[in-house]
Structure formats: structure tokens, C-alpha cells
Amino acid sequence: MIPGLEPVPLRELQALGSPRVWSVEGQLDEMPSLTPVRGTIRAEHLGNLLEVEGSVQTIICLRCDRCLGHFNQQLSAVSRELIWLGTEPSDDHLAQTGLDPTSPEGLMECLDPRGDFEPERWIYEQLSLQMSVVNRCGEHCPGMPQQPADGAASHGEKSPDPRWQALKDLQSSMQRNGTHHD
Numbered sequence: 001m002i003p004g005l006e007p008v009p010l011r012e013l014q015a016l017g018s019p020r021v022w023s024v025e026g027q028l029d030e031m032p033s034l035t036p037v038r039g040t041i042r043a044e045h046l047g048n049l050l051e052v053e054g055s056v057q058t059i060i061c062l063r064c065d066r067c068l069g070h071f072n073q074q075l076s077a078v079s080r081e082l083i084w085l086g087t088e089p090s091d092d093h094l095a096q097t098g099l100d101p102t103s104p105e106g107l108m109e110c111l112d113p114r115g116d117f118e119p120e121r122w123i124y125e126q127l128s129l130q131m132s133v134v135n136r137c138g139e140h141c142p143g144m145p146q147q148p149a150d151g152a153a154s155h156g157e158k159s160p161d162p163r164w165q166a167l168k169d170l171q172s173s174m175q176r177n178g179t180h181h182d
């Protein structure tokens with residue numbers, strides 16, 4: 001939990017009548033990082049919309065999918081998002097607010113206007129979006145490890161003829177059933 005980033009009721013932001021700004025410094029529970037997440041986030045209640053913008057960064061430790069070695073990666077997110085307050089917005093609603101529903105900035109999220117805005121959750125989402133699907137330690141990746149330390153080697157037997165495998169599976173499942181006495 002990042003100190004000071006407790007969920008805030010949207011009504012409170014509305015009553016404020018001006019943007020609220022948080023300075024961010026701390027660890028996200030869901031994303032352990034080597035350095036604290038640092039930055040700022042700002043939210044302004046605009047009636048039907050909540051405008052949130054922020055800039056946060058941190059360094060996380062990842063494991064390379066190829067060589068399985070660990071490496072550090074800097075994550076930084078600078079984003080601005082409009083969140084619709086209410087049920088799914090209709091095109092009419094959007095037209096009223098002067099937003100083009102087909103624009104890439106189209107609304108992606110809705111919040112219950114009686115609910116809370118969660119600054120920490122927002123930061124987590126923005127940083128998660130920056131993470132790559134495939135982790136590679138870099139140009140000098142040594143490649144796949146030669147032999148896994150555990151795994152195949154720990155099975156005493158040589159791999160059986162695949163034609164006999166089905167029979168063997170059947171046999172062992174019968175044995176399991178046969179020795180099952182409770």
C-alpha cells in the first residue's frame with residue numbers, strides 16, 4: 001500500500017470542485033519493485049466524467065523467458081484517462097459531453113458515481129500496461145539453459161516407447177484404483 005493513496009469517494013472529489021493531486025512514493029502490493037513507485041497523479045471530477053492523469057515510474061525485476069536469468073527493467077507510465085461516472089455511456093451522453101465515441105481516446109472505464117476512485121489501483125493498471133508480454137533480458141541474452149537442473153533427469157527410467165505408453169498409463173491407473181482402500 002502506498003501511503004496516502006487510500007480510495008477516495010467520488011462525491012468527495014466532486015465536492016472539492018478542483019483537481020486533487022497526490023504525490024506517489026511507495027510500494028505497490030501487487031507489483032513488488034526494486035525502487036519505490038514515484039510520481040504524481042491528479043484527478044478532477046467533471047460531472048459525468050472523472051479526468052485522471054499521472055506520471056509514475058519504478059524499476060522492477062523480471063525473469064527472462066529465454067535464459068531464465070533475472071534482469072531489471074524500468075517502467076514508466078505517463079497517461080491521461082477519462083472515466084465515465086455512471087452506467088455504460090450511450091452515444092447521446094458522449095455527444096453531450098462533446099466527446100467523440102469513435103476517437104481513440106474513447107472512454108474505456110466506468111465507475112459508480114457513488115463509489116470510490118482508487119488512485120493506487122489506477123497506478124497499478126498504468127504500470128501493468130507498460131509491461132511487455134514477452135520478457136527478454138536483452139541483446140546479450142545467453143539463450144536457453146543447457147539442461148534444466150531438475151525435470152527429465154530426475155525420472156529414473158528412459159522414456160518408454162510411445163506405443164506402450166497408453167497401456168502403461170492404463171496399468172498404473174488400475175493399480176492406483178486397486179490399492180485405494182478408504
Ligand SMILES: [Zn+2]
Binds near residue numbers: 066069143
Ligand atoms: Zn535472457
